[in-house]
Amino acid sequence: MSSVVKRFFTSRPPFYEVIPKKKVMNRILFDLDAKHSFNKLYPVYESIYKKLDGDGEAEIPAKITANDLMVMKRALETVRVQSHSTNKHLVSLENSLVEYAAERGNNDAVSLLAYEALLGNDEEDKQHAKKLISKLLEMKHPLTVKLSGDLCLRNKMNQQAEQFYLDFIALEDDTFLASEVFKQLGILSFQKPDLIQARHWFSRSVKTGPLDKVAECHYYLGQLNGFDPKRSRYHLEAAASQGFKESFKQLGFLELNQFGNVSKATEWFKLGTELGDVDCVVGLFDCFMKENKFKMAYGAYTTLKQNEPAFEHFTETRTKSIALMNENYTPLKNTMANIEKFQQSESTAVNDNDRWNI
Template sequence: MLGFRSCILVSSRRLISSLANKRPPLHEIFPQKKMVSRILFELDSRLAYNKLYPMYEKLYEGLDTGNDVDIPNSIKGKDLMIMKKVLEKVRHKTKAINKNLLALENVLLDRAAEIGDNDAISLLCFDVLKDPDSNTEDDVSHAKKLIKNLYQMNHPLTVKLTADIALKNHDDATAEVYYMKFLDLQNDTFLAGEVYGQLGQIHFRKPNLIEAEKCFLKSIKLCPIDYSVRSYFLLGQMYVNNDIFKARYLIESSATQGFKESFRTLGLLEMNYFKNYPKAQEWFKLGMELYDTECFVGYFDCTMKNNELLLAKRCYESMEKLAENNQDVNRLFEDFSSHRASDIQKIKEYSPNASINTWQSLTPGDTTVKVSKSNTWNL
């Protein structure tokens, strides 16, 4: 086991001291037992919900006291990391952050590192390296030393995190080397699925589309959709020219996870390929609610195709307001205006004798888009 100095542990406790208000009881904010039990099963936890929840409670109660809670010998570092991953996955699935549960995640990570879990140690060390200015030179030096030791041990997570830093620094070549080294250590795990997704993006940018396709397919196979949504989207883009129906299915799958770029792409597919302007209009509207300015352009074109001049006018006015406060939007708006001058003149001259209830609001509402024959979803 690797030792871990308390100074690095202290640096990871970034939320605990900032929570001055009284925390709500854990049972009021903790995820439902059914959801937690399912995630524990997916993570292949050796301990069930009933064994772990009391530990959650003790650590949560210790957040305000500042006293370290005794960890029973029956609870290993790996168990604490699984407890952390449960909260992380809930946060990812719900796309919501509870500051108290996030503080509990940090404590679980700290305590796992204290009892020698190498995954926890690696994560904390890389946290220090990501923000060296907020740590002392001794902290950074010690973190580097521990990372070097873990790397020499061929610790898989350390190899992956090394690749992640290279990728963040736009060094695709170095990132690819480390990702391939990780896959030599493990290639059929959830984490491997994430690595295949990153490799797919590297090959996509080269471009080496054959290798990119292989990596995206492996990512989709190993990861649930909420962790491989970009693989679904990029693979769908690759299929647009040779299998439009498969492309639409994959991009619709990414849309179910709220992936912003998917709404614009689906709108363009429905408008330009399938000529289904009402459906394209619905996809563009969903993108507009996420302030994707290109979706405003697509929505405008659809309304003009459908001769819905009032909706087109409202869309134009919304774009005009957005352009007033954003230079990027303003450049797009100017280009849009120059290429659609006749349409814009037409809607400016349009003056309907209709009440406000006769036109569809462009603000977020209850828009529903069919994703398949049997399912619908709401944004």
């Protein structure tokens, strides 16, 4: 059967079309301290991928351990996080890698599958999952402790979640997983609110995890360091560099109100506006009024009119600015001014003609 015909009858595209480029994968694998290069792992990825919708087992060499399979899984997860996009075929491949790793005795994989079963509908699977989780908790298996905290958090059992997270930190505190736990502890402290403790946990998270996974922590730190504008700006810029939407508004108002940099503030507000943040349109209005760009301010005003809740708050908080804008520019006022200019020019032309008795 030709490759074209095979593709027609297959629900998935060829593997080479979905897997990221070699350079990207090698960098990620290096960051994860993988024992094997992408060249060595590519055939394993491909073999498992081809068996996603078929019968039989994938061909996995004996030298590829259960831990290697989990590293391969984390590499794909990293791609998903860094690209801010999800490829359903690669997600299926991730899940299959976890299953193969669990079959080979990797406790992290067993824990992931157990919690997945716990959230499912099959009662028999749930009971088996509970037994596995109990055994893993007795062993003080770090990932199981962390996932127990996540499950409690999901069920709004915040106090129990916090205790599980603290138990996890006692087991390991210098891994990428620890960075995630520090973040959750920071959020829980922020909600209490215990802001000093929240700043402590968020700071530990950003020191432990890669930038692409701690953007939210930088955002929180930007707010918690409001007393220090320069430090606040540093954290908010770190969050913005990873596309964290809420940071653009904060950066814009920080530049405008604390540093008086209207140009820089305008840049941040424009970026936020492109991401659909209506508060950034308000920020643009403030910037345009600051520079007496009344026509552009009116454009922002018109955009805000389309969002009723935001427009109501906007008009309540910026009465003087709106009045000043209306004094200097509205389409009707501009039209009347143009008519007056035209009439004056016509009058001048008539007077010039009268000199010649025409």
